[in-house]
Amino acid sequence: MAELPSALALGQSLRNHTCSARELTESFLAEIDRREPELHAFLTVSREEALAAADDADRRLAAGEPLSPLDGVPFAVKDNLCTKNVRTTCASRALEHFVPPYDATAVSRLRAAGCVMLGKTNLDEFAMGCDTGSSAFGPTRHPLDPARVPGGSSGGSAAAVASWEAPLALGSDTGGSVRQPAALCGVVGLRPTYGRISRSGLTGFAPSFDQVGLLARTPADCAALLALTAGFDPLDATSARRPAESFADQLEAGVRGLRIALLQEGLDEAGPAVRRSTERAAACLESLGARVEPLSLPFLREMLPAYHILTAAEASSNLARFDGVRYGLRAPGAGWRESIRESRSAGFGMEVKRRILLGTFVLEKEQRDACFSRAQRLRRRTAADLREALGRFDLVLLPTAPETAWRWEEERDPLALYRSDLFTVPAAIAGLPAVSVPFGEENGLPIGVQFMGRAWEEALLLRAARTLLQEV
Amino acid sequence: MSAAERQLRGDGPQSPRRMEETARRANLRLNAHEREVFRAEFGNVLHFLASLQETEDGPARVLPPCLRADEARPSLSQEEALRCAPAAVDGFFALPEQEGGEEDG
CATH class of the missing domain: 3.90.1300.10 (Amidase signature (AS) domain)
Structure with a gap:
């Protein structure tokens, strides 16, 4: 390159x-x-x-x-x-x-x-x-x-x-x-x-x-x-x-002079070659005058399910607009309700349907507290943890x-x-x-x-x- | 098994009835292949999602109002908006007529 x-x-x-x-x-x-x-x-x-x-x-x-x-x-x-x-x-x-x-x-x-x-x-x-x-x-x-x-x-x-x-x-x-x-x-x-x-x-x-x-x-x-x-x-x-x-x-x-945090969970969860590269990057930055110190974010693994709950929920709502009424694929159906359902079913692929279904499910009244609200709280906590870490460090590697x-x-x-x-x-x-x-x-x-x-x-x-x- | 997982597993969307119900709410019709695949994998996906632990983050904050006032601004012309429509009649989006009223919510 x-x-x-x-x-x-x-x-x-x-x-x-x-x-x-x-x-x-x-x-x-x-x-x-x-x-x-x-x-x-x-x-x-x-x-x-x-x-x-x-x-x-x-x-x-x-x-x-x-x-x-x-x-x-x-x-x-x-x-x-x-x-x-x-x-x-x-x-x-x-x-x-x-x-x-x-x-x-x-x-x-x-x-x-x-x-x-x-x-x-x-x-x-x-x-x-x-x-x-x-x-x-x-x-x-x-x-x-x-x-x-x-x-x-x-x-x-x-x-x-x-x-x-x-x-x-x-x-x-x-x-x-x-x-x-x-x-x-x-x-x-x-x-x-x-x-x-x-x-x-x-x-x-x-x-x-x-x-x-x-x-x-x-x-x-x-x-x-x-x-x-x-x-x-x-x-x-x-x-x-x-x-x-x-x-x-x-x-x-x-x-x-920069203070750089090296995320420990990042090293623990990476494959061997990726871990080596990240450690080498840290050593390189240190040799160039940065101060590199370890940082732990225990919530890292939990961010992933929280992210998927929240994004699926938003996607299920957000993609409701794709109904074949104003633009996009329209499939025939007996009446407008069936036409919308057929249009969406014919237009979306498996991954999109998977996420819409999950999002619809986690937003249902019975699941809202167990999934969606809990994920929102974790998001706030994570953002606060990261803000706190970035008060002590200039960057996270x-x-x-x-x-x-x-x-x-x-x-x-x-x-x-x-x-x-x-x-x-x-x-x-x-x-x-x-x-x-x-x-x-x-x-x-x-x-x-x-x-x-x-x-x-x-x-x-x-x-x-x-x-x-x-x-x- | 967490409370969330028990709640999810009790009648989760991997059960045929709930999957059909959730699909209907999402305005989707699943074919036989999709039903089979989703039923097979949703248990694991929900187990993954339910691994989320409860987090205490203090009381919810009340944010100050931050929405601007609605005001009309230049936008697409009616003709431009309708150009993308699958069907239009007399300046309106056109849809197949719904027989038997509008139930099926």
Whole structure:
């Protein structure tokens, strides 16, 4: 990966007129044509639109009026973010032919910065999964080994960036859906603080957890992408009123003097190779001047069932909107009630139905206290514990995923798949930012380690990620 | 076995009757394969979910009102909104007529 230029370097080449935005876009489209038959990272390639946007960028660049450091640089978009006049399927039969009449705010902000959208990437259906295996249109393959999973649910975005089909990609992270595939594919994946990037136009799975996330090859690219997408949006009631930030000013400042917690449960629950990489990362940070100390979060294992109860409950309510009335698949039925039921039954796949059923069940009156309310209390407690820990430490270091990319042929039951979120759920439960950075490998497969930080301190996360990556 | 698990296992959604009832509430119709798979795995999934221990976190906090006032803002035109609809008549979303009233809640 190191020999490939970063997205920021591509932007500089465009401003230097070393190449044109059209040439750059055509080269990425050619790479998509070459890799897609095996990879299947994209569900839709918006070729003509991309070339038209590139031509617009070339006119601005020729006039010396770029809109941003990434003007003319291509990007890919997870297919659960709405794109005006480009179909948005959520990898579901229910939305196979849905063409939104508006852009998600994150997408419109990148377009306004001159970035060129290449197309829409594959995901687990409605972002429910961790390997793209629940996509109704077939899975994405790992860029280094097609027999293996790319992770998920933003597996298409991670695979596209890792294979250089796109230099940048948008994803979404409910419980780890950006960071886990970033780790498995060997790229940088950032989940910003809840409220940092508008969720307007992101198809909700569990809205109190969902965040638009970013995938790139370098922390500096991630910082640039965050600067363009972050900021208050009146279309999202949970969007935060924060002042504009660069996120890149401190990237080179190193880690000297930082207090970093090494999560003990993270080491205990990880596979041997992931554990070794995490310990090596801790040693590396210490050698660079950080103070690394152990931290225990006894509730780590319990966060996982709490997360699945709460997200299933939110999903069961949230996905009630997909009824084939206003948009999406409509199946015939004797009367409108049956038509709605048939539409949902024909449109949703197994994993989505599984979570809707679980969510409906845990919200029933008899189960509410035993499951839902208890999970809510654990969420509050966990968030308080993490806030307390991050009062004593600047960052928490932990693995991103317990293991490297597994083989498709290893059939896994839902619980085994749910456990792959173990290390990514804590930040999601507390609404905190976290970044996965590639550090180490096992048999040629990437390993990611993760930094979790205080709310609104993405710049510090990216600075630590940058420092660590320089040591690889 | 925790109280939550006992409660869940007593008549959990893996029982045919409860699964049908839950599916009906979720506006889903399960085929034979789905019923079989879900019945086989829901016991384990519920065991996993019920592993959650009770947590004391103090009294619930009352948050100050934080909702903004409703106000009309520019949005999609009626034509744009209807363009995605599977069926529309005279500017409205169209659905098959329900015979026999609207029961079946």
